[in-house]
Amino acid sequence: MDKGLSLRNVVISKDGASLVSVHHDIAPGDVLTIMGPSGVGKSTLLAFITGTLAPAFDAQGTVCIDGQDITHAPPHRRRVGILFQDDLLFPHLSVGANLAFGLRPGGAQSTRLEKINNALDEIGLSGFADRDPATLSGGQKARVALMRMLLSEPCGLLLDEPFSRLDAALRAQVRDMVFERARARLLPVLMVTHDAEDAQAAGGQIITLA
Amino acid sequence: MNSRRLPPALPVLTLLAMLGPVVAGLWGTLLPAFGHLPAAGLTGPSLDPFVELFDWAGLPRAAMLSVTTGLGATAVSLLIVTLITAGWSGTRAFRLLERMLSPLLSVPHAAAAFGLAFLIAPSGWLARLVSPDLTGWERPLDLLIVQDTWGLTMTAGLIAKEVPFLLLITLAALGQTDASRSLAIAQALGYGRLTGWLKTVFPRVYAQIRPPIYVVLAYSMSVVDVAVILGPNTPPTLSVQIVKLMSDPDLAMRLEGAAGALLQLSLVIGALVVWRLGEVAIGALGRRWIAAGHRGRLDPVIRQTALGLGMISALTIFLGIAVLAIWSFAGYWGFPDAFPDQLTFRNWLRHGPGTLEALGETALIAVTVSLVALILTIGCLEAEYRYGLPVTQRGIWLLYLPLLVPQTAFLPGLQTLMLQVGANEGRLPVMLAHLVFVLPYVFLSLADPFRAWDVRMGTVAAALRASPNGVLWRVRLPMLLGPILTALAVGMAVSVGQYLATLLIGGGRVETLTTEAVALSSGGDRRAIGVYGLMQTGAALVPFTLALLIPALVWRNRRGLWRG
Known part of the structure; x- marks a missing residue:
């Protein structure tokens, strides 16, 4: 297949013991959920895909995004976006500057500014460009983090327990927004979680690790 | 695996900058110590330098002073710090001490030593404050307190400066031990707070603070500026004698100096071995003490005593700086008046131009050296992060190595070596010598915050297509602005305080606030010393203040970066 995120014969092990093995193609707009209790190496799989796996781990297999082998590409050339359970907004940048960090370079200053303002409108945070991210509510931060990632125009999306820090009311709302945007942009999504409800809401195939 | 652009050359360069001068200096000490100094027309090998050294009648006493002051200062300051932390960590009094730490640390050794001298001398401030009402003294007692034969005042001065350093190191180690829960369990089992802490937390903390303790021991045994100001004269400590020999216009005296430097090195190694054996012995006794199950009935008494000692040690430095300030503005100030008759700017007008010139030199060297150290440090830490290098205990010892070799053992050799290759003494070599001492401290100061940075920030930024650089x-360095400026300030304080490196490697021609201040000590002009000592303290203190103010200002609208 051409489009989508493909994990071919991926095996991650540490000290000779295999932690995760996955062989799966995620089509554009689809979600693959990997479930399992914490500590079984779900996050190492994501680290392998982002190119930030610690040297202590051994990894085999290939990762392809839209038909291109990125297994050995440097992290910043992989075109894979990631969201963690923390928003990880850069604390030294304003909300607008955080979004500008994600926005691909190029274009006139005014066009960039317009894109950022449009993005803020889209997530219901009009006029928030100059705000300190630390002053935002949890839900607002999550929305900015999502939008920052989308502005970088990734070809795939990784979710690392993305909703576990949000309280119940907010959780469904943010979750729906993330999956909706990913589907609208035809992004293949790989989510790792230990939460059955999140896995169900994702609506895709579920692989359970023991 | 990935194309990561930062050159791994920086860690290598750092090691070279840190260890190169030490190794070269030891080599340059070794040859003349065995009679080989072609520059003076002497070729070895011969044992004459040692014969001459051992002929000096003052040697046994000088060597013993080096050992007793060094071991005494280290043991007492460690004892004070341990007992304070054991008895008070987590309390409000302890937080007060913590807050005084930065200013205490930044006061240069020489300024603290002068302050102590001006406090406790027979004509010092303490005597003036209580005379003649309480004592009846109308004139200063004829008593050798400062520069006493046993080096007790010198030891006290060292303790006052080492207590804050060891406390800082202990605090850092405490953060990495599960101290509060261990203490809670011990207290639930009926142990007193102090005894419980000593029996459960101290062994873990000590294992971590061992390298800096060895540094304190090596430093205290071979310190020169404090020994010149507070130490005995007849004979002086071995280190002071070495410097005297090395500064003699007669090149042949350098041979004896080099022999002395080797002796100093072996004394330090011997003392470290003794300390290590002491660790084993105390460890064995401690295990028996723990097994015996005593709950610590004396805890309250020891606790109060420890706090008292810690407060005295902090107060000594603060009052010392205060009395330096008073002297710098003093007009006529006769004994036993508690304060001068009038305050005047005359001393500052007289010595101001000289101090400004020295300040310029001091600042130029300190800023340059700290910046270089900072760049090398960030290069090392970033390489460690990008290449996933493990942080090993051996690497930490490597960092402490240049601080463990006594200054008086390798700096004279470095000076002799430069003489032989015809290198000019001057500012640049002084900077390189300062770098040896500044680098480890800058590294130690920045390493923890740099490593504690959430690497997921880096993953997110890379996923947003930001290159490693x-x-x-764009992310890591701005976020670490506070710790980076603090590391710079630490580096500058270390550089400002350097005496021997400036004196020897600068050939006496590089005049910083520290060399000028120490040079004044023999003259006894308290007003001049007050001016220079205060300037020296300011030169070390101002960068610390800026390191607090600048991030607060730059990030005033970024609550996520507010510290503490």
């Missing part, structure tokens, strides 16, 4: 410059 982009992540470093």
Whole structure:
């Protein structure tokens, strides 16, 4: 297949013991959920895909995004976006500057500014460009983090327990927004979680690790 | 695996900058110590330098002073710090001490030593404050307190400066031990707070603070500026004698100096071995003490005593700086008046131009050296992060190595070596020598915050297509602005305080606030010393203040970066 995120014969092990093995193609707009209790190496799989796996781990297999082998590409050339359970907004940048960090370079200053303002409108945070991210509510931060990632125009999306820090009311709302945007942009999504409800809401195939 | 652009050359360069001068200096000490100094027309090998050294009648006493002051200062300051931390960590009094730490640390050794001298001398401030009402003294007692034969005042001065340093190190180690829960369990089992802490937390903390303790021991045994100001004269400590020999216009005296430097090195090694054996012995006794199950009935008494000693040690430095300030503005100030008759700017007008010139030199060297150290440090830490290098205990010892070799053992050799290759003494070599001492402290100061940075920030930034250098410059360094400026300030304080490196490697021609201040000590002009000592303290203190103010200002609208 051409489009989508493909994990071919991926095996991650540490000290000779295999932690995760996955062989799966995620089509554009689809979600693959990997479930399992914490500590079984779900996050190492994501680290392998982002190119930030610690040297202590051994990894085999290939990762392809839209038909291109990125297994050995440097992290910043992989075109894979990631969201963690923390928003990880850069604390030294304003909300607008955080979004500008994600926005691909190029274009006139005014066009960039317009894109950022449009993005803020889209997530219901009009006029928030100059705000300190630390002053935002949890839900607002999550929305900015999502939008920052989308502005970088990734070809795939990784979710690392993305909703576990949000309280119940907010959780469904943010979750729906993330999956909706990913589907609208035809992004293949790989989510790792230990939460059955999140896995169900994702609506895709579920692989359970023991 | 990935194309990561930062050159791994920086860690290598750092090691070279840190260890190169030490190794070269030891080599340069070794040859003349065995009679080989072609520059003076002497070729070895011969044992004459040692014969001459051992002929000096003052040697046994000088060597013993080096050992007793060094071991005494280290043991007492460690004892004070341990007992304070054991008895008070987590309390409000302890937080007060913590807050005084930065200013206490930044006061240069020489200024603290002068302050102590001006406090406790027979004509010092303490005597003036209580005379003649309480004592009846109308004139200063004829008593050798400062520069006493046993080096007790010198030891006290060292303790006052080492207590804050060891406390800082202990605090850092405490953060990495599960101290509060261990203490809670011990207290639930009926142990007193102090005894419980000593029996459960101290062994873990000590294992971590061992390298800096060895540094304190090596430093205290071979310190020169404090020994010149507070130490005995007849004979002086071995280190002071070495410097005297090395500064003699007669090149042949350098041979004896080099022999003395080797002796100093072996004394330090011997003392470290003794200390290590002491660790084993105390460890064995401690295990028996723990097994015996005593709950610590004396805890309250020891606790109060420890706090008292800690407060005295902090107060000594603060009052010392205060009395330096008073002297710098003093007009006529006769004994036993508690304060001068009038305050005047005359001393500052007289010595101001000289101090400004020295300040310029001091600042130029301190800023340059600290910046170089900072760049090398960030290069090392970033390489460690990008290449996933493990942080090993051996690497930490490597960092402490240049601080463990006594200054008086390798700096004279470095000076002799430069003489032989015809290198000019001057500012640049002084900077390189300062770098040896500044680098480890800058590294130690920045390493923890740099490593504690959430690497997921880097993953997110890379996923947003930021290159490794982009992540470093646009995310990591701005986020670490506070710790980076603090590391710079630490480096500058270390550089400002350097005496021997400036004196020997500068050939006496590089005049910083510290060399000028120490040079004044023999003259006894308290007003001049007050001016220079205060300037020296300011030169070390101002960068610390800026390191607090600048991030608060730059990030005033970024609550996520507010510290503490």
